[in-house]
Amino acid sequence: MNTSTTESLDWNRTDGEELWDTEFIIYGICVPVVVTFGYIGNIVTAIVLWKANMASITNLFLRALVISDMALVTFASLAMTLPNIVTKLVNRDLGIHVIIPHGFKTIDYLTMTSQLCNEYILVFVSIERYIAICHPMKHVYIHSKQKVLASIVGIILFSVCYNLPRITSTEIKLKPCFDEHFSHDCYEIRQSDFGNTFWYRSVYAVWMYTVVYFGIPLLALLFLNILILRKLGKMRARRRTLEACASRSKKENTTVVIVLIVAVFTICQTFGFFNQFQFLMDDEKDNASVQTNITVIINFLYMINSSINFIIYICVGKKFRRTFVTTFCVKKWNCKASRCCGDMEAYSVTIVTLKRTSVV
Template identity: 35%
Template sequence: MPVSELNLQVNISVGGVPFKQDKHLMFIFWGIILPVIGSFGLIGNMLNIIVLFRREMKSTTVYFLRTLVLTDTGIIVGCILGLSSISITQLHPDNPAMNYYTHVIYPHMYTPINFIVMALQFTNVWVTVAVTIERYIAICHPFSADFVRNKRNTFILIGCICVIAIAYNIPRCFATKVTECDNRTECVTSCVGNRSECRSGAMPNVTECDNITDCITPCDDNKRYCLSLVTTDLGRTEGYEQYYSVYAYMVVIYIVPLVILIILNILLIIELMRMRKRRSATFPSPNENSETNMSIVLILIVVVFILCQTPGLVAQFWFLDQDMLTKWLCVSNTLFALNSSVNFLIYTTVGRKFRKVLFTIFRLHAKRKRNRGARNGATELATLTKMPAYAPEDEPDETRQLNA
């Protein structure tokens, strides 16, 4: 995610220092690449939901994976609404519709989208950690697994993560507010629209939103209602701006989860290699094969997670110059959406049970479609065979002449 927040504003800053934005680069990554990735991701996640919520897909690991697919779907939608939409509108600031979206609709959208996406990210990260711990216990400590891995404990853990995610991100709801732009009557250009420079300071990462068109039609004195996000007293405090938005976010979302995932992933891989050597001399049971396959799926999910999240961690540091930071944020946000979009490929490529259930669903759907077509054809045939023949008195004149 961008720096300390889901920075969806026109101008973004790092620790209060604005960086140089490249609207065309943002449009390429957030306006083109991200929506394409997100669209495929939404289709894949819909198929994930259909399969993972089937009755035969029941295990503690699957309960975690269900939570992941729901949070992944929400993250993709939030990124498209927050990043893609604003990157597209920024390329055409003189377009009345896009200008209205940027400076009237979007300020109202920013805070709820920011809160929801950040809460979903928190949940997604720590559910990934939880399912990795669950797999570690199942593979490395199988005798303790039955006590720890049960439906009740899994639901309690998922519920606690969701509650903590909401509580942790509540301050974001009170760090910004929507207000009218200042100096709206200051005309800078003519025949394009009366413009003003609007001071704002969202989250506290926004410095100035420029080129705001205030008139509804060119060369018209009618003013457009212009809104901007401003930082509240809470958002301007050092505790929020530095310790909560930067340091706590860096530790809670990146450093601690990534360290745990890397360590557990290494231990899982080592144990799976040992199990493979032992099984070469014996015949593994179907349950052992299933547990191993599920662990391999999870390892791949975690590897992709680490690769996609690490650039976001680098973006938290301020040693990057302005141009590099802009490029880095474009890439890290796109990878953030990619991480929520690729699990379907992992499931279908490696997950044997997932693939089996998915193919079964497709076969049943195709079979029902064929049966429906066969029933419709049989009904039409029965209707034709039951149609009454012409009575002698109802025969057409031409037929009577031929019979005569």
């Protein structure tokens, strides 16, 4: 999620009704629709990727990516949707001064941790695809299940530890309620002594956040995928004059799927990166209402990004599509099934003949 200088979701805002209406339309209406679609798509993707015929070392990264997508849409929707619905439709004090303050630390930490996991899983799967496509001989020696699992565990541990300062950066303080007759005590989120330090406010929450969440992933993904696309172009040009190898073609299909997933992610992340300039320049107070609306839209793009990978898998991933059709007994497939999905029996014979397990 796109963050402010001190916290990832500016939950203490109490400015005009117009701002809340804008947030309610996106966070309270649009986000639940996207999250519902994302849950269905990610659950279906998980079921297909965990099928025996989809087992492969590369798919370990894709399985981890699906889990991180589901975690991100879960925690982010709790952070964005629940407070807005309660505030708008139930009680303003209950949403702003009870639910938000008491849920902020936990949801903020889990949201930012799952986002960091999601980003660096994409970086590592791009590294794996780069080595597989551009340096296939080295890939044979360094590509193993143990190393992939170690990479995933390392990403999780890094994400968990990196975001620990967020837990101690805020504290809850009593404050007057909007409604004097409200039956509960009202609270607000304040920066703690640690959260007000220069190290946290300027170094950790702005510069380190920009580098770790935007700079490193974007540069790595752009560099790696440009090299991958160049190599794929050369391989396809060569295949026009030489007989294609089936296993090589399937490896390329897997890579194209991952490149498309990375491309969608990069577009959304680039918008967030440009939005972060306001904090780098220390002028976030200028045009606060407009800037908040931009942040709301960017956060919505992040939700879309974590919800639509299923579409890429089903439209581009040949093996994923075949497995999906057989798993869910789809009798009619609206993409000329004979050409798009092929004959399952012939496909199985091909796999046995090649004695290989491809991915996606």
